[in-house]
Structures are given as C-alpha cells and as structure tokens.
Amino acid sequence: xxxxxxxxxxxxCACSTLSAQNVTFKFEEGxxxxxxxxxxxxxxxxxLLTEITQASAANRSLNLTSLGLSxxxxxxxxxxxxxxHFSCDYNTNIEKCLIDVxxxxxxxxxxxxxxxxxxxxxxxxxxxxxxxxxxxxITNVNMTLENNSYQDIVNNGMDVTDTRRRxxxxxxxxxxxxxxxxxxxxxLDNIYSEDALIITxxxxxxxxxxxxxxxxxxxxxxxxxxxxxYMNKLRGIFANxxxxxxxxxxxxxxxxxxxxxxxxxxxxxxxxxxRYSDDGYVFLLWEFKEGRSPVVHVRTWQPDMVGNRKLGAxxxxxxxxxxxx
Numbered sequence: 001x002x003x004x005x006x007x008x009x010x011x012x013c014a015c016s017t018l019s020a021q022n023v024t025f026k027f028e029e030g031x032x033x034x035x036x037x038x039x040x041x042x043x044x045x046x047x048l049l050t051e052i053t054q055a056s057a058a059n060r061s062l063n064l065t066s067l068g069l070s071x072x073x074x075x076x077x078x079x080x081x082x083x084x085h086f087s088c089d090y091n092t093n094i095e096k097c098l099i100d101v102x103x104x105x106x107x108x109x110x111x112x113x114x115x116x117x118x119x120x121x122x123x124x125x126x127x128x129x130x131x132x133x134x135x136x137x138i139t140n141v142n143m144t145l146e147n148n149s150y151q152d153i154v155n156n157g158m159d160v161t162d163t164r165r166r167x168x169x170x171x172x173x174x175x176x177x178x179x180x181x182x183x184x185x186x187x188l189d190n191i192y193s194e195d196a197l198i199i200t201x202x203x204x205x206x207x208x209x210x211x212x213x214x215x216x217x218x219x220x221x222x223x224x225x226x227x228x229x230y231m232n233k234l235r236g237i238f239a240n241x242x243x244x245x246x247x248x249x250x251x252x253x254x255x256x257x258x259x260x261x262x263x264x265x266x267x268x269x270x271x272x273x274x275r276y277s278d279d280g281y282v283f284l285l286w287e288f289k290e291g292r293s294p295v296v297h298v299r300t301w302q303p304d305m306v307g308n309r310k311l312g313a314x315x316x317x318x319x320x321x322x323x324x325x
C-alpha cells in the first residue's frame with residue numbers, strides 16, 4: 001500500500017510538471033483569415049514548443065513524430081538539438097502570421113539557450129522563427145537574426161524585385177548561420193560553389209622595419225582555401241567541438257551595381273564553441289538565379305580587432321575587391 005501511494009505521488013508530480021511545461025501559441029487577431037489553417041498552424045506550433053520545452057527540462061532527445069514537420073525540417077531541428085538545447089520563455093505566446101516568400105512565417109518567439117559549457121560567454125536569449133508551407137506543414141525552425149537588422153535590410157529595397165530578393169537573402173543568411181549551429185556539413189557543401197574562394201585572416205606580429213628601432217606590430221595575415229580544403233577544415237572543427245553557436249549582427253546587404261543576380265552580404269560574426277571563441281567580419285558574395293538555389297562564390301573572415309585597434313570599415317572586404325567574370 002505504501003509503495004502504491006509512493007507511485008501515485010510520483011505520477012501526480014510528473015503530471016504537474018508536464019502541465020507546467022505546456023506551451024500554447026496563438027496568432028494575433030486579423031493576421032490569418034483562413035480559420036481552418038489558422039487552427040492547424042496554432043496547434044502545431046503549440047505542440048512543437050511544448051515538446052521543445054519538455055525535452056529541454058528532461059535533457060532528452062526531441063520526439064518530432066506527428067508534429068507536422070517536413071522531413072527536412074525534422075532533420076535540421078534534430079541536428080540543432082544535438083548541438084544546442086533551448087526552452088520557450090513563456091507558457092503563452094501570441095505573434096503575427098507573416099507572409100513568407102514560400103508560405104508563412106512566425107517570428108519573435110522568445111527562447112533561452114541552456115548552458116552549453118563553462119566557457120560559453122555569449123547571450124542565452126534568442127528568438128525562434130518557424131516557417132510553413134502554404135498547407136501548414138512546418139518547413140523550418142531556426143533562431144533568427146536580430147529583428148532590427150531584418151527590418152532595416154528589407155526596408156532598404158530599391159524596388160519590388162529588390163525587396164523580394166532581400167527577403168530571400170535574409171532567409172538564406174539565417175539558414176547559413178544555422179548550418180554552423182547544426183554542424184550540417186552537407187548543407188554547407190551545397191551552398192558553396194565548386195570554385196568558391198575562401199579567405200581567412202589572422203593577426204600576426206611583424207617587425208616594423210620603418211622605425212628607427214624595430215618593434216613588433218600586429219598585422220593581418222591572409223590565407224586562401226578552395227572549397228574542398230574549407231570543408232575538410234570544417235569537418236575537423238565540427239568533430240572536435242561539443243557545441244557551436246554562431247551569431248550574426250550589423251548585417252549589410254548590397255545589390256551588385258554591375259552584375260545582375262549578385263548580392264554582397266557583410267556582417268559581424270560572433271563565434272562561440274567548446275574550444276574557442278572569436279569575433280570578426282564575414283563577407284559573402286552570393287549569386288541568385290531564378291529557379292536555382294543561391295550559391296556563395298566568395299567567403300572572407302577578418303578579425304574585428306588588430307592588436308588594440310578596431311578594424312576600419314574601409315579595411316573590410318567588399319564586392320569591389322573581387323572580379324566577377
């Protein structure tokens with residue numbers, strides 16, 4: 001009898017815990033007129049956020065079956081979960097339903113990253129975005145770019161086509177960043193062109209021979225890699241780091257003035273991993289063609305500090321530094 005009472009007590013406690021971790025989601029009124037689709041999407045978001053929060057509390061794997069995710073979305077979220085755990089900040093969430101280039105999107109769901117190691121010093125506050133196909137299937141779940149950056153870039157579109165392209169670019173930039181969080185080497189391999197140029201800078205100390213008394217002066221030394229070399233390096237980084245968390249901010253998107261379909265993206269990157277962390281500037285030269293997935297032809301990384309000096313804006317690589325045939 002005593003054992004039965006104990007089991008009942010444990011069961012009640014477990015049910016109370018699960019109930020406390022249930023998360024509900026609703027769209028803002030007036031942002032999705034199709035009532036049946038609205039109900040379906042709200043239910044799927046609620047169940048997904050509940051599963052994420054409960055799995056985080058129990059430190060277990062995600063169970064994504066019957067949650068309305070596409071195979072690709074399920075695979076990507078699973079990969080992200082292997083690297084990072086997070087939980088929803090609020091039990092009740094209300095956000096707008098946005099029209100996405102491929103369907104619908106919800107942004108601004110507040111989440112908190114779980115501790116990933118004693119050496120992680122980045123912010124644990126993030127926002128989650130969930131994308132849907134027109135029929136309500138969840139096609140992607142990822143952590144977003146900062147909302148101010150997102151809105152500023154979209155609002156700077158020169159025309160309808162440019163604005164649409166900027167929205168598309170921002171989606172790909174969010175995916176691009178997420179591939180590092182997910183340690184998805186295949187997705188990164190697909191996004192770089194076969195002839196991609198990879199340039200990486202590091203700070204070295206050189207003698208300043210121009211002075212009367214030779215002194216050591218910090219300078220940036222650059223190395224070049226092709227796609228195969230870069231992918232092999234990434235495989236080693238992914239294998240040797242327990243977690244990787246990448247953050248992008250200060251994002252600038254420019255349409256190439258002379259080459260149709262080419263856009264440059266310059267951003268500040270914060271890299272946190274179990275073995276090291278750094279801050280620097282990333283430049284990406286993207287080519288977009290109708291009916292094809294975009295590809296990156298150039299990627300550069302430069303440290304944002306050279307000794308005690310911040311790297312100047314005129315020193316950061318841009319589209320004019322590279323010849324496009």
